[in-house]
Amino acid sequence: GNSVTQMEGPVTLSEEAFLTINCTYTATGYPSLFWYVQYPGEGLQLLLKATKADDKGSNKGFEATYRKETTSFHLEKGSVQVSDSAVYFCALPVDGGATNKLIFGTGTLLAVQP
Amino acid sequence: GAVVSQHPSRVICKSGTSVKIECRSLDFQATTMFWYRQFPKQSLMLMATSNEGSKATYEQGVEKDKFLINHASLTLSTLTVTSAHPEDSSFYICSARASGDSTDTQYFGPGTRLTVL
Numbered sequence: 001g002n003s004v005t006q007m008e009g010p011v012t013l014s015e016e017a018f019l020t021i022n023c024t025y026t027a028t029g030y031p032s033l034f035w036y037v038q039y040p041g042e043g044l045q046l047l048l049k050a051t052k053a054d055d056k057g058s059n060k061g062f063e064a065t066y067r068k069e070t071t072s073f074h075l076e077k078g079s080v081q082v083s084d085s086a087v088y089f090c091a092l093p094v095d096g097g098a099t100n101k102l103i104f105g106t107g108t109l110l111a112v113q114p
Numbered sequence: 115g116a117v118v119s120q121h122p123s124r125v126i127c128k129s130g131t132s133v134k135i136e137c138r139s140l141d142f143q144a145t146t147m148f149w150y151r152q153f154p155k156q157s158l159m160l161m162a163t164s165n166e167g168s169k170a171t172y173e174q175g176v177e178k179d180k181f182l183i184n185h186a187s188l189t190l191s192t193l194t195v196t197s198a199h200p201e202d203s204s205f206y207i208c209s210a211r212a213s214g215d216s217t218d219t220q221y222f223g224p225g226t227r228l229t230v231l
Binding site: 031032034036041042043044045046049051089093099100101102104105106107109 | 118148156157160163207209211218223224
C-alpha cells in the first residue's frame with residue numbers, strides 16, 4: 001500500500017517567519033494528497049488538497065504543490081501567525097481509493113511565538 | 115459546507131457502563147464514515163470503516179463486540195463503547211466521505227473526549 005513520511009517536530013518559529021513542513025510519499029499511481037490541521041482539543045480540519053500531479057493546493061496562506069518527480073507535498077506559508085500553532089498532518093489514500101481509507105503522517109507540531 | 119458534528123464532545127462515565135457517540139454529516143450525504151482513536155501527542159489510529167446499510171469493517175486488533183458501530187442513514191453513524199474501562203479513555207474522532215466524491219477527501223468531526231473512571 002501507499003505510505004507517507006512527514007517531518008518530525010516540534011517546529012518553533014517566530015511570528016512572520018517562513019514555514020516549511022516536509023512530506024514525502026510512496027504511492028501507486030497519482031492519488032490525491034492532503035494536509036489536515038488539528039488545533040488543540042479539536043478534530044482535524046482539511047487545510048488543502050491536490051488531486052493530480054503539478055496541482056497546487058492553497059488555503060489561508062498555506063500552499064503545497066503535488067510534485068511527482070520528487071514524490072513530495074511540502075506545506076509552506078510565507079508568514080506564520082500565532083494562530084497557526086497546531087499539529088499538521090500529511091495524508092493520502094492507503095490503496096488508490098479501493099477502501100477509501102487514508103494514511104496519515106505522524107503529525108508535525110508547529111509552535112509560533114509572538 | 116462539508117460539516118461533520120459529533121455528540122457528545124466530552125463524556126465521563128463509570129467503568130462497566132456503555133457510551134454512545136454520534137457522528138453526523140450536516141450538509142452532505144456520507145455513504146462511508148470512519149472512526150478513529152487518538153492518543154495524546156500521537157497520530158490517528160483507524161478503528162473501523164462504517165458503510166451505510168452494511169456491517170462495519172474493523173481494523174486488525176479492534177474488538178468489534180466492544181466497539182459497536184451502526185451506520186443507519188446517510189448522515190449518521192454511531193459508535194458505542196460497551197462495558198467501558200479506563201483503558202478505553204481516549205479521544206475519538208469520526209470522519210465522513212461524501213457520496214460520489216472520487217478524491218477520497220474525508221471531513222472530520224470535532225472529536226469526543228471519553229474518560230472512564
